[in-house]
Every structure is written in C-alpha cells, then in structure tokens.
Amino acid sequence: MEQIVPFDDYFKQKLDANGKLGFSPQVKMTATLRMLAYGTAADLNDDYLKIAETTSFEACKRFCHAVNNLYKVEYLRKPTREDLQKLLQKAEERGFPCMLRSLDCMHWEWKNCPMSQHGAYTGHHGRPTIILEAVAS
Incomplete structure (x- = not known):
C-alpha cells in the first residue's frame, strides 16, 4: 500500500x-x-x-x-544465469533435477458465474468452471 x-x-x-x-x-x-x-x-x-x-x-x-x-x-x-543456477539447484535438492518450473491446472467451480456466461464456461462436469493455471519455480 x-x-x-x-x-x-x-x-x-x-x-x-x-x-x-x-x-x-x-x-x-x-x-x-x-x-x-x-x-x-x-x-x-x-x-x-x-x-x-x-x-x-x-x-x-x-x-x-x-x-x-x-x-x-x-x-x-527473464531470469539471469544466476537465477537459473539457483532454480536448478533448488529443484535438484527437492528431487527434480533439470526442472526449471512446473505447470499445474485445476478446474474451480464458478459459483457466481453470470447466467449469460454459463454456456461459455461450462466445464467437464456440466457446471460453470474457470481454470486456474499456476507456474511455480
């Protein structure tokens, strides 16, 4: 603030x-x-x-x-060489050698989806969902 x-x-x-x-x-x-x-x-x-x-x-x-x-x-x-080295070292310590980042996605039900948008956001369960994508390094 x-x-x-x-x-x-x-x-x-x-x-x-x-x-x-x-x-x-x-x-x-x-x-x-x-x-x-x-x-x-x-x-x-x-x-x-x-x-x-x-x-x-x-x-x-x-x-x-x-x-x-x-x-x-x-x-x-963009990461610097030093950033990349730190990321690779940390990943290896955690059991993920040669990994710089990971991508994960999940569907969240959109409880407050406007009725006019239901069709556009209907997920695989037949209810409105949005997809949360996270990239972690």
Whole structure:
C-alpha cells in the first residue's frame, strides 16, 4: 500500500462529490484483495465493506495495473544465469533435477458465474468452471 498509493492517486482518500470523505486506501485494497484471493464478485464487497460494485471493480483494475507497473522490472523479467543456477539447484535438492518450473491446472467451480456466461464456461462436469493455471519455480 505504501508504494501503490503514491503511484495511483485513485487510492488516496479524498472528498467525494457530496463533500464527504471517500473510501480509505485500506478499504479499496481490502475489496481488491478479497476479489483476487477468494474469487468473489465485485458486488459482494457491498455487504462486507459498504463499497459499490463499480468502485470495487475500478479499485481491482487499478491495483493490478499498479502492481504490474511497479514490480514488472524485478519480477516479470527473464531470469539471469544466476537465477537459473539457483532454480536448478533448488529443484535438484527437492528431487527434480533439470526442472526449471512446473505447470499445474485445476478446474474451480464458478459459483457466481453470470447466467449469460454459463454456456461459455461450462466445464467437464456440466457446471460453470474457470481454470486456474499456476507456474511455480
């Protein structure tokens, strides 16, 4: 939060159009992290945080943009020779020689899938699912 708030003014607490103090950075980021961590819909934050769906969605979009821009140089880069050596050494210690990364996929049932999207996201069990893909190194 200490790096995201200065990066994007949207997260600063300001007065709204009615002259009332708007949401704090903590509320906007809590809404965002709930959506990202639990896969909840933006409108569910209204019950818990009293924050509108549009505000939750905008906070999530801006949070992801900020994280990408702030950390891409360090974390979204090609590995160096030293990085590769560390990864290969760690993999060998764990019993996976010559492995740099592994890919795993799983289907998660999408409980809050909009009715209009059911057909597009129907999985192998006949229910809406999304696929979580994780690459670990």
